[in-house]
Amino acid sequence: MNLPVAAGSSLPTRDAALAAAAPGQYLTFTLQGESYGLDILGVREIIEYARPTTVPMMPGFVHGVINLRGHVVPVIDLAQRFGRPPTELRARTCIVIVELHSGAGAQALGVLVDAVNAVLDLDGTQIEPPPAFGTGLQREFIQGMARVDEGFIILLDIPRVLSTEDLVALAQAAEGSARA
Numbered sequence: 001m002n003l004p005v006a007a008g009s010s011l012p013t014r015d016a017a018l019a020a021a022a023p024g025q026y027l028t029f030t031l032q033g034e035s036y037g038l039d040i041l042g043v044r045e046i047i048e049y050a051r052p053t054t055v056p057m058m059p060g061f062v063h064g065v066i067n068l069r070g071h072v073v074p075v076i077d078l079a080q081r082f083g084r085p086p087t088e089l090r091a092r093t094c095i096v097i098v099e100l101h102s103g104a105g106a107q108a109l110g111v112l113v114d115a116v117n118a119v120l121d122l123d124g125t126q127i128e129p130p131p132a133f134g135t136g137l138q139r140e141f142i143q144g145m146a147r148v149d150e151g152f153i154i155l156l157d158i159p160r161v162l163s164t165e166d167l168v169a170l171a172q173a174a175e176g177s178a179r180a
Contacts, residue, residue, distance in 0.1 A: 021144025021155045023124045028153055029096065029113040031087070032079050035153045036113075037120070037146060042158060044097040044108065046116050049089065063112055066095070073097065075110035081161060082141075087112050100159050111158070120153075122146050127155070 026037035027046075052064025052075045061080035065072050075095055079087045087093065092115035100107050130142035140160050146153040 021127045021129075021146075023122055023127065026120050026122055026146065026153070026155060027096065028117040028120055030115045030117060031113050032084055035117070035148075035150070036078075037122075037153045037155045038096065038098065038111075038158055039143075039155075040119055042098050042100070044099050047095050047097060047110075049093045049095055049112070052110075063110075066110060068097065068108065068110075071108060073108045073110050075112055076162070077112045078161070079112075087114060090114065092116075098158055100162070102159075109162070120146070120148070 022039075025040040027040050027043050028035055028037045030036075047068070050066060052066050054064045055062065055074075058064075061076050061078075063075040063077045063080075065074050067073075077087050079085065093112070094116055095110040095112055096116065098109050098111060100109055126147050127144045128147065129144055131145065141157060143155040143157040146155055
């Protein structure tokens with residue numbers, strides 16, 4: 001059922017919200033006791049944690065950069081990006097390499113997570129629109145909420161987790177550190 005939206009209103013309808021989190025495969029992971037998911041089409045690979053090289057003057061959530069087969073890849077601490085304490089490094093801590101597209105082209109980005117869990121096939125009946133409150137995250141970061149037996153998985157809109165300005169700054173910093 002479509003709910004009417006007043007002209008000029010920016011509130012999405014339920015159908016628009018569901019379209020943002022399409023049925024498909026999602027990589028699920030844990031971050032500080034909560035379950036999250038990323039559309040598998042944006043995930044390039046999962047690598048074992050390796051201590052990144054710190055880059056001065058970067059935002060606090062930028063953990064550093066790694067060398068991934070000759071390419072400089074920024075690594076963000078997703079917990080810190082969400083305004084939480086830094087991720088504690090443990091045996092299952094890993095880096096999920098995602099590919100983001102912006103006006104500057106494709107950018108590989110590492111996302112530090114506590115543990116990767118599984119790849120789930122989610123159908124449209126399992127995905128609800130983002131909640132208006134209660135997740136502790138900015139609503140625009142969330143594509144939807146997936147209902148599973150254990151509760152909910154927060155489906156992230158990873159391009160929105162980092163704004164376009166953040167992506168450009170990270171790409172420039174990565175290029176600068178590659179030249180140094």
